[in-house]
Amino acid sequence: MRIFNFFLFLAIIPLFFSCSSEDSSSNSVPDGFTLVIDGETINVTSVQAFRFDKWIEVAGYGANGKSIDFKFSITGSLYDAFVFSTNSNNPFGPKSTFEYYNENTFNFDLVSYDSNTRRVSVNFSGKVYDDEYDHTSDFSIVSGSFNVEFIVQDALLPGYGTTAKINGNDWYGMSFDSSDDNTVTELHVLSSGKYFFDIAYESGNPIVGNYSFSNNTAIRGIRFYEYDVNTHEIINYNVSGSVNFTECTNNYVKGTFSLTATHPISGSTINVTQGTFKEAL
Structure with missing residues (x-):
């Protein structure tokens, strides 16, 4: 908790x-x-x-x-x-x-x-x-x-948080936790709604730059999830998009992103645009 x-x-x-x-x-x-x-x-x-x-x-x-x-x-x-x-x-x-x-x-x-x-x-x-x-x-x-x-x-990290438009609707979230396997760091970003993200980048030495990503991308990408209230399971969507890391330190990352998320079973798609993030470990 x-x-x-x-x-x-x-x-x-x-x-x-x-x-x-x-x-x-x-x-x-x-x-x-x-x-x-x-x-x-x-x-x-x-x-x-x-x-x-x-x-x-x-x-x-x-x-x-x-x-x-x-x-x-x-x-x-x-x-x-x-x-x-x-x-x-x-x-x-x-x-x-x-x-x-x-x-x-x-x-x-x-x-x-x-x-x-x-x-x-x-x-x-x-x-x-x-x-x-x-x-x-x-x-x-x-x-x-x-x-x-x-x-x-005064905030110690001004601009902290993640924003995006999901199918045109405003989404606001903030990281609550992170995981690290010494290769990839993932910041878990939640909101009050059913959709949430992971921000993935290389551990210990994040690199500024613009990158394309998909489900097969191990690092430098955005994951997209949905909590299903009927099954109480987390749905991991297939994704394709781009992320631009504009600031990277050992303590936080900042950037922008956009992606298309495809439901793994139904094939329905969700468009995520105007994504911005500034999240700390």
């Missing part, structure tokens, strides 16, 4: 040494934060809310320790939501939204986002699981809303 609160970690560290880039407080009682967990109304007494470039993290802390944390894009794509307890005498969770296609089991409605007033408003409801990779694991039902002011923090 992705329990490590990485957005808040990036925010809290600078707060010890310098002021925020915006004059605001992250510890005041929220103007509006309601939370119900398995029918229990939680008295949310404090909130932290930060924006890093295109991503926002909002955490609401309950008086009894039961709390919730959200990570999402400014366009409303939910990366992760999980519940947990800050009270060791009242343990609970952690439970997280399902890893794949979370919008199928969790409703996250971005009501409003205002960069000028630095406010974000959301309604939410759905399931959070004991094991976010197992749709049969125990879960809790959460619901509520928040309307809070966020602090703007």
Whole structure:
């Protein structure tokens, strides 16, 4: 489970040494934060809310320790939501939204986002699981809303994330994990929807350049997948396309891509255009 609160970690560290880039407080009682967990109304007494470039993290802390944390894009794509307890005498969770296609089991409605007033408003409801990779694991039902002011923090990696148009529809995602066999590094990039990508490149010595790829390409390519809610299996599409790595270091890669994905059984095709990525290990 992705329990490590990485957005808040990036925010809290600078707060010890310098002021925020915006004059605001992250510890005041929220103007509006309601939370119900398995029918229990939680008295949310404090909130932290930060924006890093295109991503926002909002955490609401309950008086009894039961709390919730959200990570999402400014366009409303939910990366992760999980519940947990800050009270060791009242343990609970952690439970997280399902890893794949979370919008199928969790409703996250971005009501409003205002960069000028630095406010974000959301309604939410759905399931959070004991094991976010197992749709049969125990879960809790959460619901509520928040309307809070966020602090703007400088991102350590500006422009972080992946965007594309899938059959003309906007797609926003972010890497959650990576794998490396000492030859090929693959960054696994998820969104709230059913489609997701892998970005593959050579380990340890990524090379800038424009490359064509297909299913037979071992490195320097993009993989395309779909989570099937009926079979609960991951469909690995056949792909052909091009990727342009414009910046490569041992810590992150940046570039653009486009591809055509073909379903391995039905033969139906999906066009992915205007792909951009800047993802870190």
